Structure formats: structure tokens, C-alpha cells
Amino acid sequence: MVDYSTKYIYNENYKIFSRDSKYLFVDFESTSWFRTNRSGYDFINKIKALKSIQNALSQTGAELGIGEKVLHNTMSSFIQELVENKILIEENAIMETEINAIEYPNTIWVHVTNICNLSCPFCYSDAKKDNTYNIDYMNVLEFLEKLPQEGRKKVIISGGEPFLYKNLKKLVIGLKSLGFIVNIITNGTCGREYYPDIIPLIDLLQVSIDGSTECVNATTRGKDSLERTLRNIQYAKELGVKDLYVSFTASRYNIMDLPNMPEFLFENKINHIHITKLLPVGRGKINLVDLSPDQEVYEKSIEAFKKKIQICNQKIYSIRESKEVFLEEKDKTKFLTVSFAGDQLDTVMKGYKVTGCGAGDATLSINYDGKVYPCTSLNEETECLGNIADNNIIQIIEEGKKIAYELCVDNLPECIECQLKYFCGGGCRACARNYDCIKGKEPDCESYKERIWEYMWTLEG
Numbered sequence: 001m002v003d004y005s006t007k008y009i010y011n012e013n014y015k016i017f018s019r020d021s022k023y024l025f026v027d028f029e030s031t032s033w034f035r036t037n038r039s040g041y042d043f044i045n046k047i048k049a050l051k052s053i054q055n056a057l058s059q060t061g062a063e064l065g066i067g068e069k070v071l072h073n074t075m076s077s078f079i080q081e082l083v084e085n086k087i088l089i090e091e092n093a094i095m096e097t098e099i100n101a102i103e104y105p106n107t108i109w110v111h112v113t114n115i116c117n118l119s120c121p122f123c124y125s126d127a128k129k130d131n132t133y134n135i136d137y138m139n140v141l142e143f144l145e146k147l148p149q150e151g152r153k154k155v156i157i158s159g160g161e162p163f164l165y166k167n168l169k170k171l172v173i174g175l176k177s178l179g180f181i182v183n184i185i186t187n188g189t190c191g192r193e194y195y196p197d198i199i200p201l202i203d204l205l206q207v208s209i210d211g212s213t214e215c216v217n218a219t220t221r222g223k224d225s226l227e228r229t230l231r232n233i234q235y236a237k238e239l240g241v242k243d244l245y246v247s248f249t250a251s252r253y254n255i256m257d258l259p260n261m262p263e264f265l266f267e268n269k270i271n272h273i274h275i276t277k278l279l280p281v282g283r284g285k286i287n288l289v290d291l292s293p294d295q296e297v298y299e300k301s302i303e304a305f306k307k308k309i310q311i312c313n314q315k316i317y318s319i320r321e322s323k324e325v326f327l328e329e330k331d332k333t334k335f336l337t338v339s340f341a342g343d344q345l346d347t348v349m350k351g352y353k354v355t356g357c358g359a360g361d362a363t364l365s366i367n368y369d370g371k372v373y374p375c376t377s378l379n380e381e382t383e384c385l386g387n388i389a390d391n392n393i394i395q396i397i398e399e400g401k402k403i404a405y406e407l408c409v410d411n412l413p414e415c416i417e418c419q420l421k422y423f424c425g426g427g428c429r430a431c432a433r434n435y436d437c438i439k440g441k442e443p444d445c446e447s448y449k450e451r452i453w454e455y456m457w458t459l460e461g
Contacts, residue, residue: 002053002079004072008088010048016041024456025087028419032351033456034085040078047088053079102361102404104151104397109365109376110140112168113160117190120208120220122249122291124376125368126282127160133368136389137171140366143388145178154181158376160368163191163198172201185247187221188229195232199239206245206274207233210254212264219253230268237269247274250301255293259304262312262336271334275302276341280434281377288434312336344424344448348455354425355410360385360403364396372396374403377430378438407439414441424448 014025014034023041025034036044046056061071082088113134116127144152155175162168162184168191175182181203188207199205209229211217217226236244248254248261258275265273280288293301316333324332347354359374366372370388373379385391385399405411407429409421426432427442435443442448 002076002083004054004057004079006053007051007091008047008053008083009051009091010044011086011089014087019457022457025085026419026456027086028422029353030086030351031347031353031422032085033348034081034087035456036078043075043078044082044087047082051091053088104147104153105364105400106358106362107154107156107364108144109156109158109363110135110171111158111160111366111368111376112137112162112165112171114368115164116159116161116187117164118161118187118222118225120187120249120283121287122220122251122278122282122284124279124281124284125158125160131160134165134167135366135368135370137167137174139370139388140171141174141178143366143393144175144180146393149179152179154183156183156185158185161187161190163194168194169197169201172198176201187225188232189221189225190228192232192235195235195239199236199241202242204243204245205236205241206247208249209246210249210251211257212260213257216254216257220249220251233268233270243272244270245272245274246270247276249276249278250293250298251278251291252293253291255298255301258301259308261305262308265336266312266316269333272337272339274339274341275305277431279377279428279430281379281430285434306338309336309338342428342444342448344452345455345459347423347425348452349459353422355422356404356408356425357427357429358404358425359407359429360400362404364400374400375430377428378403378433412439414439414445418449420449420452423452 011027013027013029015028017024017026021038023036023038025036027033043056043060046059047053050056050059057068057071057075060066061068111125114125114127114131115129115134116123116131117129119128144155157168157171159165163186165171172182182201183204183206184198184202185206186208188209207229208221209217209226210220211226214224214226218224233244246265248258250258261273265271278284278288278291284291313335316335320332357375359378363375364372364385365374365376365379366388367379372385372388372391373383374385383403385403386396407426409415409418409426412426415421415426427444427448429438431444432438432440432442435441
């Protein structure tokens with residue numbers, strides 16, 4: 001509850017923008033923002049001029065002919081928001097910007113093999129059938145157990161194809177005994193015989209599907225892959241998988257099918273889809289020009305996809321409120337949810353300051369040969385941080401932090417003067433390297449800016 005007798009002043013760190021009778025207050029340093037209408041804007045200006053909430057309320061009441069008690073009740077939640085968002089601060093308050101310092105990686109990738117039964121044209125690992133590398137799972141566990149307990153967060157197991165790795169069960173059991181959250185990314189077409197031993201142990205199964213029909217999916221995943229994948233998804237559900245996502249890699253060959261995916265998800269009882277971007281790594285780099293969708297077609301397909309998600313969720317709402325009204329929440333049809341790779345929605349909504357892409361501090365990537373890199377896409381020899389067989393993980397983390405510092409937005413020439421740098425963190429440095437140089441401009445920079453502004457103008461804070 002706000003004490004109206006306290007002397008509040010306007011926080012000058014906030015810059016004010018106007019559009020369509022709306023007013024947007026943005027603190028670019030702390031990534032805090034607040035949106036209001038003309039009445040709210042005028043009230044803030046009164047507080048700013050009078051340096052007192054109580055005086056501003058009294059003046060507003062006199063102007064409108066409204067009693068002070070009624071006005072207090074009407075304005076209380078709005079004033080509370082102003083104080084919580086630090087648009088209004090106590091006169092002698094010392095303002096400090098909170099930085100989310102990363103002591104240990106939030107996510108550690110483990111690429112257990114470079115062997116895969118498929119040959120997707122955008123594979124960042126350049127995985128294929130005749131490859132031979134398999135990581136030593138004991139080396140991985142010995143490397144990770146040196147992390148203190150509070151540093152053991154999430155491990156994502158990828159490949160190649162993880163279900164072709166013969167020691168997958170041993171690795172998963174070891175990781176869970178160390179206290180890690182364990183996710184597996186798979187193409188979903190093989191390894192069914194290992195599901196009973198592994199699916200109940202993991203926290204998330206992410207399955208790659210690139211089309212709503214066999215024909216579309218086959219353009220990148222191979223003939224008859226969709227049927228096999230759906231069978232294995234159903235099997236994973238029967239085995240009690242805790243969480244299941246589908247990931248969709250948008251390319252020239254499937255982008256027009258993206259708007260069909262919501263109905264596909266609904267029909268197959270899958271409630272989350274992750275839309276990932278083409279990365280200029282491995283075969284993705286070799287085939288980038290051929291695979292990249294036309295930007296206009298991409299944007300139209302994304303908009304159509306979002307509308308179809310809304311339509312499907314309206315349908316789900318009707319089902320939940322009619323046929324499933326007496327069911328427990330866990331038994332009701334789940335709403336469809338979406339995430340986008342490289343999307344700034346989370347940052348904008350939660351208002352936390354991002355100083356880089358996460359490579360080296362928030363993320364580490366262990367390759368199938370034991371070498372450790374800042375992320376899955378920054379994996380050239382010059383970026384190698386060490387090897388799990390030769391280096392202590394704490395040493396690796398310290399080396400990673402040096403990379404993260406170099407790639408901080410305050411050290412990127414294209415980002416230093418940008419107002420929105422702490423909202424986006426400079427984008428993907430692997431994409432920047434392919435487009436310009438590792439400290440250069442991210443190819444999606446301008447669209448990131450447009451998206452961040454649009455989020456602030458349209459979303460609820």
C-alpha cells in the first residue's frame with residue numbers, strides 16, 4: 001500500500017513516447033516500461049509538478065468535482081503500479097539498476113554423438129549416418145559433478161540423434177543423480193525400444209517436426225518420417241512423459257505450411273510448439289541461401305500462424321467450458337502455447353536487463369568430441385574453451401565469462417548507442433558473424449527493434 005503522505009518525485013530515467021492517444025514510459029537502462037492513457041499521463045504530470053501524490057489527488061478531485069475518498073479508491077491501483085514500476089520514487093531514494101549476474105550456466109548442452117539416421121539440410125552438427133563420434137558419458141558426469149549444487153541447473157541432450165547413443169540411459173541416470181533438469185531433443189523417428197527406460201526419467205522431450213503433412217515434413221526430415229514421429233510421440237505419452245514440445249525449423253520449403261501447424265497440434269494433442277530459426281552453422285551454413293524463406297512470405301506466415309493459434313485456443317476454451325467443465329484441470333485439454341527462438345517477448349514482459357546473447361555465461365556446449373564451446377552455434381576452433389577430459393568445469397566457466405564480456409552489448413560497436421540494447425542483448429552472435437563479424441550487426445537487428453517497440457505498445461505490462 002502506497003503511503004500518500006510520502007513525498008514522491010518523477011523518475012527522470014523514464015523517457016516518454018506517445019502514439020494513438022497512448023503514452024509509453026520506458027527506462028532503457030533497467031528495461032522497465034509502463035503504458036497509460038491521456039488521463040494517466042496528465043495525472044503523472046501533476047505528481048511531477050507538485051511532487052506529491054496527495055496534492056495531485058486533491059487537485060484532480062477539485063477539477064473533476066469528485067470527493068477525495070472516492071478518488072483515492074479509484075486511483076489506488078494505478079498509483080500502486082506507478083510506485084512498483086519506479087516511475088514514482090521517494091525523493092531521497094538511491095536508484096540502483098538490477099543486473100542479472102550469471103555465476104553458473106543456466107543451460108549446458110551435451111551433444112552425445114554426431115551420428116544420425118536422418119540428413120536434415122540445416123543440421124548445425126552436420127550429423128549423418130556414417131559419422132563415428134560418441135562422447136564418453138563418464139567424462140561428462142565427472143566434468144559436471146565439479147559444479148556446486150546450486151550451479152546444477154539444466155542439461156539439454158542433443159546430437160546427432162541422442163537415441164542412437166548407446167549410453168544414453170546411463171548418462172540420463174547420472175545427470176538426474178547430480179540434480180540436473182534433463183531435456184532431450186530428438187527427431188522422433190528412432191530409438192523407440194529405449195523409450196521405456198529413458199522417457200520416465202527426463203523432464204522434457206522436444207521432438208522436431210517440420211510440417212503438418214507427410215509431404216511437407218519429408219522435404220527436410222525424409223520419407224515417412226512424420227508417421228514414425230507421431231507414433232513415437234504417442235508412445236512417449238503412454239509412458240508418462242512429463243512435458244513434450246514440438247520444434248519447427250522454418251525454411252523456404254515449409255514456411256507456407258506453418259499456419260496449418262496449430263490445427264495439427266490440436267489434433268495430435270500437443271500443446272507447445274517452438275519455432276526455431278535457421279542457424280549459419282554446420283549444414284545450415286552451407287545451405288543457408290537455399291533454405292532461407294523470403295522475408296515477406298515469412299512474416300505473413302507468422303501472422304497467419306498466430307491467428308490460427310488464437311482460433312484453436314478459442315476452440316479449446318469452448319471444449320473446456322462445455323465437455324470438460326467437470327474435469328480436474330490436469331485432465332482438461334491444454335491451451336496451445338508458442339515460443340520463438342531469439343524472441344524478446346520474455347525480456348519485455350519480465351523487464352530484466354540482458355547484456356549479451358548468453359554465449360559463454362548463460363550457456364555452455366559440450367561437443368561429441370569432448371570440446372567445450374560458448375554455445376552450440378559458436379563452435380569454431382578459435383572459440384573452444386577447453387575439453388572435458390583435460391579441464392575443470394570452473395576453469396571453463398571462467399573462460400566462458402571472458403567470451404561473454406567481449407560479446408556484451410556495451411562492447412559491440414553496433415549496439416553501444418542503441419536504446420534497446422538491454423532488451424535484446426545484441427541478438428545471435430553466430431548470425432552476426434555469418435552476416436558481418438562476431439561483434440558486428442545482427443541481420444535481424446531492425447526487426448528485433450520493431451518487435452520490441454510493438455510489444456511495449458500492445459502487450460499488457
